[in-house]
Amino acid sequence: MPDDDRYQRGARMLEKVYAGDVVAPPKGAMAFSDLMLESLFAEVWTREELSMRDRRLILLGAIGALGERDTFGIQARAALKNGELEPDQLREVLIMLAHYAGYPRAAGLLGVVEQQIAAVAEETQAGS
Secondary structure (H helix, E strand, C coil), X not given: CCHHHHHHHHXXXXXXXXXXXXXXXXXXXXXXXXXXXXXXXXXXXXXXXCCHHHHHHHHHHHHHHHCCHHHHHHHHHHHHHCCCCCHHHHHHHHXXXXXXXXXXXXXXXXXXXXXXXXXXXXXXXXHC
């Protein structure tokens, strides 16, 4: 597949994965983003063996275990906006993480999760 096709497919998947909150930079702006779009988003996120929700749960587990607060917040927001997880399910992710990644790490994500739940709820009410 030509790189332009992979880039475009990756850009469309990026928009879908992040519910429109993250926009792909123009092709050629950065080699890093081109590679990420053409590989991760065009080839990995589009595979049919796992749903987007399954992939999101894996990603939340991995980045939560690493303590990546900002990235966890972005993923939590996207999961809520895309309807992949309900607020109580997102909170349950933290309960599971606490037991496998440690209480301090999961506790550090509580505020991030609650902020994203409130923000998405506010957006939803404003859009109604």
